Amino acid sequence: MSEVKKIATRASYGSALVELGKEHDDLVVLDADLAAATQTGMFKKEFPDRHIDCGIAECNMVGIGAGLATTGKVPFVSTFAMFAAGRAYEQLRNSVAYPHLNVKVGATHGGISVGEDGATHQCCEDFALMRAIPGMVVMSPADDIEAKAMVKAAYEYVGPVYMRFGRLAVPVINDRPDYKFEMGKGIVLREGKDVTIVANGLCVAASLEAAEKLAADGIDAKVINIHTIKPLDEDLIVTAAKETGKVVTVEEHSVIGGLGGAVCECLSEKAPVPVKRIGVNDVFGESGPAVALLEKYGLDAEGIYKQVKEFV
Known part of the structure; x- marks a missing residue:
């Protein structure tokens, strides 16, 4: 890219x-x-x-x-x-x-x-x-x-x-005429039937790239940009979960309490499906080049691709 x-x-x-x-x-x-x-x-x-x-x-x-x-x-x-x-x-x-x-x-x-x-x-x-x-x-x-x-x-x-x-x-991934921002409403960036990837922040672009890699392996991933963590677009997430049967959340945040937590809370009540949370796994960060750190913590496209593939 x-x-x-x-x-x-x-x-x-x-x-x-x-x-x-x-x-x-x-x-x-x-x-x-x-x-x-x-x-x-x-x-x-x-x-x-x-x-x-x-x-x-x-x-x-x-x-x-x-x-x-x-x-x-x-x-x-x-x-x-x-x-x-x-x-x-x-x-x-x-x-x-x-x-x-x-x-x-x-x-x-x-x-x-x-x-x-x-x-x-x-x-x-x-x-x-x-x-x-x-x-x-x-x-x-x-x-x-x-x-x-x-x-x-x-x-x-x-x-x-x-x-x-x-x-x-x-x-810059939203440079298109039909882009519309609405607080509390997620955006489907890619349709898919095998797994739903829900991401925000810089992880959205990486998730789209990971979805292309998954497609090459025959895995059709739906990608949703959830820019608003609260209030969460529960309707969109529940619908996607029912369509694909599996959900992966991706965020540059702890896997505890952030986007992954919000999605799990929603789905456990309204559409229980297997969920994998990709993020920072209950550890502190460390000093280093940003790109290298994203790679180390599995938040780059390759890391997301590998984790989603293993999950699916």
Whole structure:
């Protein structure tokens, strides 16, 4: 896929904020001394009066965001996923979600593809933490186009939203006229009858590539992009499970509590079928090149292909 255009979704986040900022004066952006990394520096350059650098004080940043939301502003609080979901968890739970305030969280640098920053910064628990909070919407885009559409949808939605963006440049796969983003609705990218692969984030492109490899072996895989982990598109997942009889989830997150957990919870109640969860297997990450880490943890196309083939 070397010829395919690749863009990091954190850059898409920055670009989307600028475009939305031109249309909506109530949009404000907060960052925790990471504007260059989260790409909110783009917004700061364009709208310096609507960008607040809160310093390395993520908990305080979320509190400021909550306060701004009570005045009618639409704050996007931005930092690394580890600090947004981890360090500021209590503030997101009690100051934002409990009163159901209109605060959006732009969490960049999620998963092991953070690479050389190492285990402390490779947050593979954020989906689990955020989806356990009542009323919190949890999303992870597959590419640049989806990321920009997601940010727009988050602005239009009234209530707390958590969005995870990546550091690694990923293939643009949604560059087509019929693409439509709808919060809470999955997208079937490939039809198949033998197994359903449900993925999100950078694992979507890898899953599509894995499906092509499986096809060469006579295995027909259906591929679904579940960009919204909560609320989950249960109808689509149940229908696919009944059609193919087996489901594989793929995510750059712990196999505990994220997309895999959500899908298993749904299917155990509504359509019990064998499910395999591909992700980070209850371990911390490690320092190393992002692509090499994805390969080591079986989250590249080859790794997904081998695991799905063995499962089927």
